[in-house]
Amino acid sequence: MTTWSVWRQDDNGNRVEVAHYDERIAALTRVLTFDAGHPHKQIYWVAGDAVPLTNRDLYLRIIDLREPLVSGGRILSEYLRALWGVSRTRKDRDRLPLDEVAAMFTAAVTLAPPPAAASDGFAPEETLNGFARWEAIILSQIADLDDFALQPPGDHAFFGVDAPRTSTTRATPSRWYNFDPASYLECGLAGALGGWDESDGTRVAVPGPVHPDVPPDPAILSIETVTWDDLADFALCGQLYE
Structure with a gap:
């Protein structure tokens, strides 16, 4: 073995x-x-030797995190703070192997969330790149969730609701669809990298507009590494993808 x-x-x-x-x-x-x-x-x-992964492998790994996330009671703002803390340990790298990305998502399930840095004053995410773009998106999302904690989005928020922002200088759109870690992770990966299958029971293909405008083919793709911009796209889809 x-x-x-x-x-x-x-x-x-x-x-x-x-x-x-x-x-x-x-x-x-x-x-x-x-x-x-x-x-x-x-x-x-x-x-030990690296193990090649596909987007399908990563998607299934994400699905498996649902149970510990629910049983542990971790809310999305806590998860994103922990994910931000983990990501900062690799901020000097331009690319991350897919297995390390999976480990990053897994570590954030139980890691104590650090206090987030300043969450306002960011340029729009499309003007940034690399880790700076990823960080601006995550911290802006944390700020939105803190605002939602003061003004809850209601029972029908999954149809889409705008964050009640106390500041307009955040890197991300104000619209939200996903408010728990498991949904954020699943939608983020499905929207940015694909890898899902209808047999998973998590989603089905439907007609109509989506975010991103051209979603990825859910086909299985071998992916050696991803960039911080890839992960930034993941984070945006976690917020906006349905």
Whole structure:
């Protein structure tokens, strides 16, 4: 059986095996949890071969997060704060392997959410790129959700509702359709990368306008890495895709 080990290098250069896992994503999740926790000077990494993933693999992984998200009671603003905290540990990278993206989404399910940075004063997201675009979108969404907490969107919000913004200088559109982490993740991935199938029971193809204007083909695609702009598109679809 293939295993993946999490290793740590301390301040003196000593290397210690911390744990081993039967799944690479689980090992990467452990590393991200360490990196996004309390500040430290130690280095963590995963030893073992990379495993190629498809958009379908990532979609199924996202679907599997629904149960722990619901049972853990994590609300969307908490999840996005945790996701933002995890993402900052990789902000200097231009591209991320798909298994590390899956680990990032997984780590945010249980990681303690850090306080979010300033959430106003962003340029429109289409004028930004890379991690700056991703971060502006996530922090703007957190600010919208904080406003919704003061003025709840109502029982029919899934038909679409505008955020009751106290500021108009956010990077994202004001319209929202998804208000829980599981729906945000599923819609984000389906809208940005595809990978879903009607047999999943999560969605069906329907006629009419959608966001994005040209949604991705749900066909299975091998994807080695994604950019922060790809993840920014994911975050927008998490808010706007139905």
